[in-house]
Amino acid sequence: MNSPILTLALCCQLILLPGGPPHRQTRGRDGAVPWSVVPPNRPSAVQDRYLDQARQLMREVPLIDGHNDLPWAVRTSFALSLDSADIARAQPRLMTDIPRLKQGLVGGQFWSAYSPSAFEGRGATRVGLEQVDFVHRLVARYPESFEVAGTADDVVRIHRAGKVASLIGLEGGHMIENSLGVLREFYARGARYLTLTHSRNTDWADASTDSLEHGGLTRFGEEVIREMNRLGMLVDLSHVSDSTMWDVLRVTEAPVIFSHSSARRFTPHRRNVPDDVLQAVAKNGGVVMVNYVPTFIYLPSYEHSQRSQAYERGLRQRGVDSTAVRDSMTVWNRANPEPRPSLGVVADHIEHIRSVAGVAHIGIGSDLDGIDTAPVGLEDVSTFPALMAELLRRGWKPEEVKQVIGLNVLRAMRQNETVAARLQRTRRPSVAQIEVLDGWSVKPQWDGPSR
Ligand SMILES: [Zn+2]
Numbered sequence: 246m247n248s249p250i251l252t253l254a255l256c257c258q259l260i261l262l263p264g265g266p267p268h269r270q271t272r273g274r275d276g277a278v279p280w281s282v283v284p285p286n287r288p289s290a291v292q293d294r295y296l297d298q299a300r301q302l303m304r305e306v307p308l309i310d311g312h313n314d315l316p317w318a319v320r321t322s323f324a325l326s327l328d329s330a331d332i333a334r335a336q337p338r339l340m341t342d343i344p345r346l347k348q349g350l351v352g353g354q355f356w357s358a359y360s361p362s363a364f365e366g367r368g369a370t371r372v373g374l375e376q377v378d379f380v381h382r383l384v385a386r387y388p389e390s391f392e393v394a395g396t397a398d399d400v401v402r403i404h405r406a407g408k409v410a411s412l413i414g415l416e417g418g419h420m421i422e423n424s425l426g427v428l429r430e431f432y433a434r435g436a437r438y439l440t441l442t443h444s445r446n447t448d449w450a451d452a453s454t455d456s457l458e459h460g461g462l463t464r465f466g467e468e469v470i471r472e473m474n475r476l477g478m479l480v481d482l483s484h485v486s487d488s489t490m491w492d493v494l495r496v497t498e499a500p501v502i503f504s505h506s507s508a509r510r511f512t513p514h515r516r517n518v519p520d521d522v523l524q525a526v527a528k529n530g531g532v533v534m535v536n537y538v539p540t541f542i543y544l545p546s547y548e549h550s551q552r553s554q555a556y557e558r559g560l561r562q563r564g565v566d567s568t569a570v571r572d573s574m575t576v577w578n579r580a581n582p583e584p585r586p587s588l589g590v591v592a593d594h595i596e597h598i599r600s601v602a603g604v605a606h607i608g609i610g611s612d613l614d615g616i617d618t619a620p621v622g623l624e625d626v627s628t629f630p631a632l633m634a635e636l637l638r639r640g641w642k643p644e645e646v647k648q649v650i651g652l653n654v655l656r657a658m659r660q661n662e663t664v665a666a667r668l669q670r671t672r673r674p675s676v677a678q679i680e681v682l683d684g685w686s687v688k689p690q691w692d693g694p695s696r
Pocket residue numbers: 256257416484505
């Protein structure tokens with residue numbers, strides 16, 4: 246019923262089709278997921294030494310992953326129900342369950358509270374709240390495995406207690422419906438970062454996969470950043486346009502993150518971070534949390550997706566109906582399998598960011614359960630030690646690997662908390678209105694819509 250038309254990342258890789266909304270593809274409901282057929286990575290004896298060392302480092306420092314789409318995967322494939330998706334047991338249709346989180350020594354997880362841009366003005370806030378509610382239900386259902394974290398100290402404490410510190414990342418600025426009050430309410434319910442856009446522009450910020458509309462942030466967009474600084478909410482620049490990245494880096498008083506983005510050095514995908522922005526993030530004290538999406542990180546996968554999109558566009562331009570397009574794409578994808586990167590490609594991105602920005606500005610933002618295919622060796626949440634072992638194998642010092650595991654993100658969180666404490670001494674919550682700040686021709690709706 247939901248058979249793949251294209252191999253698309255669930256959360257991150259969106260295709261703008263002419264005349265239609267960005268296309269988002271959920272995984273098939275038949276459980277025939279590509280990663281389930283990949284044989285497990287069997288490390289050699291030499292690699293095992295690095296794997297043991299990686300695991301030891303991950304017991305000392307919490308592995309903090311910037312982006313996991315379990316809430317969306319359970320929403321779309323299990324009707325939001327943790328009875329259907331009981332992750333205390335192995336869940337082969339998912340990339341995330343408790344046994345594999347333990348195996349992967351995950352210490353802190355930003356669970357993504359996501360709603361597609363297409364929901365803008367059509368229930369996006371409701372969907373966002375339901376996804377935040379999912380995380381609270383998850384933690385309440387499995388209290389021996391999870392605890393909600395609101396601060397860096399919480400993450401460290403919860404990790405020491407042997408649980409996964411559960412943080413909430415709100416993915417898509419459209420969910421605040423142009424309201425700083427709604428932003429504050431999401432913070433109050435635990436959201437600790439806001440990804441300013443998803444695939445489409447908001448009324449106040451340009452996205453990387455939409456047309457240039459505002460040239461970055463509008464004046465209200467700048468006020469959103471100031472209010473996030475005052476709250477201590479991390480500004481997430483994954484998904485935004487280059488111009489929005491630069492505007493934020495000009496306005497923000499606190500370190501930013503990219504919760505799930507890689508380096509544009511390897512593919513021209515606009516979801517990746519260009520080198521000049523990497524250097525600016527280093528000055529800002531921020532962290533780029535490296536993403537696994539094959540089409541972002543690996544040129545053969547990127548080129549494959551370009552060919553696939555061109556083929557589908559051609560079918561649509563010839564007026565082929567949707568069912569026939571889907572069938573044709575199934576045949577095309579069978580004849581043209583998507584190339585898969587290895588775990589080493591992700592390590593290459595990490596090493597590039599180290600060379601341009603420095604080791605203090607790297608984290609991990611896997612996007613697991615938001616992607617259709619993952620790099621070989623990084624198929625699920627059990628595999629984080631393998632990636633850290635690869636860095637050790639390449640000669641990284643244990644202290645450097647610990648920074649990537651989680652110390653950099655903890656530092657950025659702490660700096661945001663410090664900036665917030667300072668700003669809250671002098672600044673009250675903003676009641677700025679987009680209609681006023683951005684010179685809209687309509688007034689704010691103080692007393693209800695006009696008849
Ligand atoms: Zn995303």
